[in-house]
Amino acid sequence: MALSLADIHRLITRRGEEYYGAEGVSQREHALQCAELAEKAGASPALITAALLHDLGHLVHEMGDDPAAEGVDDVHQFLALPFLRPLFGDDVLEPIRLHVDAKRYLCAAQPGYRGMLSFASQRSLDLQGGTMTQSAAAEFIARPYAADAVRLRQWDDLAKVPGKATPSLEHYLAIAAEATRSVPA
Numbered sequence: 001m002a003l004s005l006a007d008i009h010r011l012i013t014r015r016g017e018e019y020y021g022a023e024g025v026s027q028r029e030h031a032l033q034c035a036e037l038a039e040k041a042g043a044s045p046a047l048i049t050a051a052l053l054h055d056l057g058h059l060v061h062e063m064g065d066d067p068a069a070e071g072v073d074d075v076h077q078f079l080a081l082p083f084l085r086p087l088f089g090d091d092v093l094e095p096i097r098l099h100v101d102a103k104r105y106l107c108a109a110q111p112g113y114r115g116m117l118s119f120a121s122q123r124s125l126d127l128q129g130g131t132m133t134q135s136a137a138a139e140f141i142a143r144p145y146a147a148d149a150v151r152l153r154q155w156d157d158l159a160k161v162p163g164k165a166t167p168s169l170e171h172y173l174a175i176a177a178e179a180t181r182s183v184p185a
Contacts, residue, residue, distance in 0.1 A: 002086035005173050005180070008053070012169055015059045024162045027058060032166040033159035035175075038152070039167075045178040046091035047148055051155055052172045054096045056080035076100075087180050090145065098140075098149035099156060100128050105140045106153060107131035118160065 003011070016028030025033070031052050038051035057076030060083060081093055103121070107114045108131050114122060125131075132140060140146055 001083065003080075003083040004087065005176060008056070008176070009169060009173055011056070011059050016169075018059075025160050027055065028169070029162070029164070029166075030156075030159050031055060032169065032172065033161060033164055034152075034155045035172045036166045037155035037158055039172075039175070041151070041155070043151070044091070045175050046089070047095060047152065048172065049088065049176040049179040050092045050095040050099075050148070051152055052176060053080065053084065053092070054099050054152055054156065056084070056096075089179075089181055091148075092179055094145035095148040095152045098143070098146060099152050101132075101140055102146070102149040102153035103156075104129055104132045105137050105146070106150065108134060108137040109141070117157065121157070 012028055012031065016031070017026045031054075034054065035048050035052035038048040043051070055076060057079030060080050081097060084093060084096075103117075103125055107125065114125070114131065117125065141150070
């Protein structure tokens, strides 16, 4: 079933107040903070939309509050893609799909990056395959949209500030409308 922008609004409104794992912010706060960081960086509407929706996979399934704490990789980077594909192109979907691998890449490419991750992100990293080898990192960064996924991942790391004021969900869904394949219904 494809999601419309109205469906995305309802989903984030209904389930967005759930906590984002052990990060101390809600799913909604995390999504809005990530989108705001992308917007302030001058990202395209597509990349701002990817930043907003990168963790939507956490909201489209029922895996409990913090699957990583239970030793489960919920593969959230893939779960929302079938619901979003009719609405968005690869410029939105690929950074979402690749943002977990971007974390693994950054651990290989930037000494000390893993140590800067929150405890929850380090725990999920281990479940997601850990640090990439140097050859895997070189292959990853050469892929289309990998650079966008890395930027998204860096915003993701910073978008965990409890109580931070951001523009509204409606503001970012208006930007998402610019990134759709066609005029949303």
